[in-house]
Amino acid sequence: xxxLGGSLFTLLFAGAPIGIALAGATALLVLxxxxxxxxxxxxxxxxxxxxYTLVAIPFxxxxxxLMEKTGLVASLFxxxxxxxxxxxxxxAYATLLSAVLFGAISGSSTAMAAAMSVIAYPELxxxxxxxxxxxxxxxxxxxxxxLIPPSITLIxxxxxxxxSIVDLFFAGIIxxxxxxxxxxxxxxSVSLFIKLPRGKFDLCEVWRSFKxxxxxxxxxxxxxxxxxxxxxxxxxxxxxxxxYALFYxxxxxxxxxxxxxxxxxxxxxxxxxxxxxxxxxxxIFQFYLANMGWPQMIAEWAGELGLTxxxxxxxxxxxxxxxxxxxxxxxxxxxTVPIYxxxxxxxxxxxxxxxxxxxxxxxxxxxxxxRRI
Numbered sequence: 554x555x556x557l558g559g560s561l562f563t564l565l566f567a568g569a570p571i572g573i574a575l576a577g578a579t580a581l582l583v584l585x586x587x588x589x590x591x592x593x594x595x596x597x598x599x600x601x602x603x604x605y606t607l608v609a610i611p612f613x614x615x616x617x618x619l620m621e622k623t624g625l626v627a628s629l630f631x632x633x634x635x636x637x638x639x640x641x642x643x644x645a646y647a648t649l650l651s652a653v654l655f656g657a658i659s660g661s662s663t664a665m666a667a668a669m670s671v672i673a674y675p676e677l678x679x680x681x682x683x684x685x686x687x688x689x690x691x692x693x694x695x696x697x698x699x700l701i702p703p704s705i706t707l708i709x710x711x712x713x714x715x716x717s718i719v720d721l722f723f724a725g726i727i728x729x730x731x732x733x734x735x736x737x738x739x740x741x742s743v744s745l746f747i748k749l750p751r752g753k754f755d756l757c758e759v760w761r762s763f764k765x766x767x768x769x770x771x772x773x774x775x776x777x778x779x780x781x782x783x784x785x786x787x788x789x790x791x792x793x794x795x796x797y798a799l800f801y802x803x804x805x806x807x808x809x810x811x812x813x814x815x816x817x818x819x820x821x822x823x824x825x826x827x828x829x830x831x832x833x834x835x836x837i838f839q840f841y842l843a844n845m846g847w848p849q850m851i852a853e854w855a856g857e858l859g860l861t862x863x864x865x866x867x868x869x870x871x872x873x874x875x876x877x878x879x880x881x882x883x884x885x886x887x888x889t890v891p892i893y894x895x896x897x898x899x900x901x902x903x904x905x906x907x908x909x910x911x912x913x914x915x916x917x918x919x920x921x922x923x924r925r926i
Contacts, residue, residue: 601836612791642744652694700729
């Protein structure tokens with residue numbers, strides 16, 4: 554264990570990418586452990602990537618990038634601006650609302666941040682918003698897309714832990730909305746403090762922008778309705794989202810869209826390759842941990858410490874907050890989940906943040922459709 558941990562952190566501190574560090578640390582053990590061979594590592598890499606659910610990831614990434622190129626994101630933004638642009642910091646608030654709507658379509662924080670950087674950032678600066686606030690609004694809005702279903706991050710979590718992705722989607726709704734509301738309070742407070750300008754409410758503009766945004770607004774209804782109605786699996790929902798954006802672009806934006814189609818496809822392939830390489834390296838790391846029985850050992854060690862569920866969750870949040878200063882969300886996910894997930898299960902924490910029945914004794918969660926969260 555110490556050899557693996559020491560190799561992993563040495564590679565991380567040396568600046569190695571997270572995937573190289575995970576796979577490299579495990580590969581080094583081939584020299585010392587007869588159980589491991591390079592052929593078994595390759596088998597573990599590709600076996601982890603053979604899961605059908607992973608196909609949803611490139612679909613949702615593609616849908617998000619296509620929406621940016623077809624103007625669907627811009628129409629969502631105009632509609633959000635017409636609704637909330639009159640409140641203090643209204644244009645920043647519109648950026649936040651657009652992120653919520655976009656997150657309910659693509660599930661990709663990368664695609665959302667890319668679209669908002671092109672559409673919202675120049676306009677925020679033009680309207681007198683400080684650059685630090687404009688950048689902060691867009692960056693924080695990216696976190697919403699991580700939680701609002703469908704979410705690529707939740708899909709990754711479900712694949713790594715073999716948990717129902719639909720259940721994870723249900724679990725992400727309320728935290729995502731709470732994050733959006735807390736961001737909105739901060740935006741309004743800062744806007745009042747630095748006396749940012751506000752727009753005027755125009756009902757006619759709301760109606761015009763609504764008609765323009767209707768194709769984009771129908772997209773989450775189709776995707777989420779099909780997903781929660783049992784008509785789509787998460788993978789099929791991703792395919793439906795990409796197909797909807799593709800057909801919209803070919804029908805309504807043919808001249809400009811066809812020129813952007815190949816670069817957008819290549820962009821999707823590049824990001825997908827990065828994510829899949831990370832996941833394959835996680836498969837190697839998990840393979841060794843599972844066969845050595847380390848998850849059970851770590852869970853027993855945590856149990857001996859006498860941690861309660863609440864204590865464990867606070868400790869977990871503190872460690873994630875620290876790691877987030879240095880690593881991206883996906884990197885944190887693939888690095889920490891194989892380690893803390895067995896401990897969470899051993900302590901009785903439900904993997905979807907839906908607690909077991911005896912959690913009511915600790916006053917955890919609220920009732921939502923028969924589920925405790």
